[in-house]
Amino acid sequence: KAGVTQTPRYLIKTRGQQVTLSCSPISGHRSVSWYQQTPGQGLQFLFEYFSETQRNKGNFPGRFSGRQFSNSRSEMNVSTLELGDSALYLCASSPEGGSDTQYFGPGTRLTVL
């Protein structure tokens, strides 16, 4: 099976812009979770989607949003970008979510100038 794929791999934006990141889960996986990784804060949970519904949400402002499509592919959007949003954004998929093992994609490296 193909692994989790994320596009784009690298992105450079300026403050105030918005960005959309895409994640395709492993075939058959219905849960997709998003994480932000920064040197200062480590790996932080953003949200989880299952069957097109947000099932769990971390402690991030409303500028961070996401959605999941009927084929389980997911997108996350960050509006009004701030310098502090520069990070590696990782997507993970699992069969049913919950405490299932999560399999991670290669990440999208976002740089905000």
Next chain:
Amino acid sequence: AQKVTQAQTEISVVEKEDVTLDCVYETRDTTYYLFWYKQPPSGELVFLIRRNSFDEQNEISGRYSWNFQKSTSSFNFTITASQVVDSAVYFCALSGVNTGNQFYFGTGTSLTVIP
């Protein structure tokens, strides 16, 4: 509250040495799961192991072994005869059944294996 502590920020060992990465967790759940992931320089987190709270048997997979002790809330990871390819950041994670099944990650331990 769920919390994972990896007190070792960076470790350096010489190739072929054994190394143990520590992981201590806190949870009020009686049913929970513990994980280890490896993050090489490429950035992708690679799954290594998943254990549930009811299975305290130690596990060995090749040069990797894990020691789970509920009495000390620890889930330590040992690499035997380390190799340069083991150089990476290793994360321990916790997921609790009664706390939304969200994954809580430790801050990671950066392992450098010197040839």
